[in-house]
Amino acid sequence: MNRRSSRPLLAPILIAIAGIVLVLSLSSGLPSAAEGPLSTALTPLQELFSTLGKGIGDLFRSAGELQDLRQRVQALQRQVDELSIENLRLREFQAEVRQYRDLLNFASQNPIYDIVGADVIGIGARCTPEDSNRPGVGVCANVVAGDPSPFIRYITINAGRQHGIRVGMPVVGGGLALVGRVGQVNESSSHVQLLIDPNSYVNAQVVSSRATGVVAGQSDGSLHLQNVPQTDALQVDDIIVTSGLGGMLPAQLPIGRVERIISTDAALFKEAVVRPAVDFNRLEIVLVITAAPGMTNTLQLP
């Protein structure tokens, strides 16, 4: 920077502005006030870039994961076959039940009419943020961005205040596995604090032993189950779910499995590395649970 500047006051002015904004945001929570209009404008663009990035990412990944994909395809094919058979049985069963119900109703109310059976209709489950008005349905959202800061782990989703999203609401992925919680809400987008964020703490329970603990995100992106009393049983492959304690999250949302126990017998509490049920690298669509029994959504996240 040994060039002569044509604007000698530029540097101090800019630093002063940035410093004042920073002090204001640290003291009075400026982010949510400032982000509203900009986030509304940026979200569609971020969606576009995110889609583009996913396309590029898939291209690279597909080449590297060909072998893995082949094995997975075979395994999934077997699973599909089994599920297809099971699905067929269930359809038959459902149709049979409905038929019996109709038969009973019509037979009792209109004994002179013929009874008409009905086909079982498959239910398509595709939701969009606009589904938020339907009671009992979570808000579905696309992941449109990651946080530029390498020290925190947040994602941006394209559902916000206008879709009924509030701070603290749980966000789940495939199989209702917990992804994280809404940390900040803008008009049409929200920042979601991932489970693996170093400031994320979730009350958890071990399914098999009913032991409770806290699942905490780590700086290296791993998940640890902490504060499990030494007297409680904890084994590799144990399933960890949310305990529902504290009222922030509904109970029984899958978090992951115990991968490795890292505490010693001499420690006060047991600690284990948890393999998350969600692949945080491939989050594309998530569901925000807007209401559940016992959920209060009143706490602010760090």
Place this chain on the structure above:
Amino acid sequence: MRWFIAAFMFLLGLVLAETSLLPAVLGSALRPSLVLTCTAVWVALRGTDGLLWVFVGGFLLDLSSNTPVGLTSFGMLIGNIVAGLVDRAPIPSATARAATWVALVTVVSYGLHVGGLALSGLQVDVPYAITNVVLPLMVLNSLLAVLAYAVLKPISERLERSQAGRTIVL
């Protein structure tokens, strides 16, 4: 005016690429900071006049992040000022100078970033952040700086020529 709009759109594109495109491609792996690198190279080329774009880029990143507003722009501004002060060292290659500049900006701005996060009450594992985030990003951003320099250098020269021409006409 046209130049300012073009520069802003370029910066906005970088912000979108950094916040949306790179996370989708690289997942949770460490990602280079496109905005930091390009704006730092620009300051290395243009002097303090380039700080305006550091401020704008940092502010756009601030608004896309869940960290306190102003943290990124403040860190990047201070990083560039520090790099400017250290720039007295004799580095023969202009590309190497740009890469060194970016390395310094990365270290200073992320160092301030970590401090700011800690100040705002967020938990940061400082040793981990330095060894596993700041230092690898310093290398990553410096490598990216070589490419950024190759792209931005002709633009800077062209801008300089056009400004010189305008001065003569005036």
